[in-house]
Amino acid sequence: DDLKSGKNVDLSYLDMPILGGEGSTVEDLKWINSMLKKCGSSVPMFCGYGLSEMFSVMSVWKDNLPESIFDNGKPVINSGLVYPGLTVGVFDKDGSELPYNTAGELWVKGPTMTKGYYNKLELTAKTIVDGWLHTGDIAMYDKDGFFYITDRKKDLIICGGYNVYPRE
Numbered sequence: 001d002d003l004k005s006g007k008n009v010d011l012s013y014l015d016m017p018i019l020g021g022e023g024s025t026v027e028d029l030k031w032i033n034s035m036l037k038k039c040g041s042s043v044p045m046f047c048g049y050g051l052s053e054m055f056s057v058m059s060v061w062k063d064n065l066p067e068s069i070f071d072n073g074k075p076v077i078n079s080g081l082v083y084p085g086l087t088v089g090v091f092d093k094d095g096s097e098l099p100y101n102t103a104g105e106l107w108v109k110g111p112t113m114t115k116g117y118y119n120k121l122e123l124t125a126k127t128i129v130d131g132w133l134h135t136g137d138i139a140m141y142d143k144d145g146f147f148y149i150t151d152r153k154k155d156l157i158i159c160g161g162y163n164v165y166p167r168e
Contacts, residue, residue, distance in 0.1 A: 009039045010039065010040055011036055011039035011040055011041040012039075012040035012041060012042065014036070014041045014043055015043065016043065016046055017036065017041070017043070017045050017046065018045070018046050018047070018048040018057065018060060019032060019045045019046065019047050019048070019077075020047075020048050020049055020050060020057075020079075025077065026077060028077075029045060029047070029077050032045045033045050046060055046061055046080075047060070047061040047077050047078060047079055047080055048060035048061065048079060048080055049079035049080065049147070049149055051108075051133070051135060052114075053113060053114045053127075053133055053135075054086070054108060054110065054112055054113055054114075054133065055112040055113075055114075056112075057083075058082060058083055058086055058088075058108065058110075058112075059079050059080040059081055059082045059083060059147065060079075060080040060081075060083075061077075061078055061079065061080035061081070061146070077148070078142070078146035078147060078148050079139075079146070079147055079148065079149055080146065080147075081145055081146060082108075082145070082147070085110050085111055085112075086108060086109070086110035086112070087108065087109050087110060088106060088107065088108045088147070089106075089107050089108075089132075090102065090103070090104040090105070090106055090107075090139050090140060090141055090147075091104050091105055091107055092104050092105075093105075098140075100140075100141050100142055100143050101140055101141070101142060101143075102140055103138050103139065103140045103150055103151075104138065104139070104140070105134060105135065105136065105137070105138060105139075105153050106135045106137045106138070106139035106147070106149070107132040107133065107134055107135065108132070108133050108135060109131050109132050109133060113128075113133055114128075114133075116128060136152060136153045137149050137151075137152060137153070138150050138151040138152065138153055
């Protein structure tokens with residue numbers, strides 16, 4: 001809003017801004033980076049992914065983004081590589097791990113994961129199963145280990161017997 005009103009916004013102090021959340025598009029990232037540059041930032045926006053249940057950020061794409069990231073055929077920007085010590089997988093509704101470039105629910109486990117939700121045993125039992133945190137995020141991996149958050153499981157619409165995510 002300050003930019004639109006003509007106010008000067010100084011963002012030169014930024015060291016590593018991270019764009020997180022589901023489904024950030026190429027257009028989003030290009031727009032944000034153009035605004036950062038106009039505001040004096042010497043670094044671009046980086047892409048990342050995190051959950052409070054995993055104690056913050058669990059992956060980040062922290063190198064300068066190559067032009068190829070904008071032309072990879074995926075609907076969203078990748079969320080980087082997973083931090084060492086964490087294990088992630090993309091699973092179908094039956095708990096089978098899915099191959100590369102196939103969307104399913106992202107599950108994660110590692111030493112920073114919560115033991116559960118305070119005074120919410122039922123939610124904990126539903127969300128943390130056999131040591132895996134079921135994130136509720138729909139994701140896919142590519143062969144290089146980069147993953148893409150494409151939607152939210154709870155946003156699924158069942159229409160005429162087909163599973164349709166709003167982003168589709």
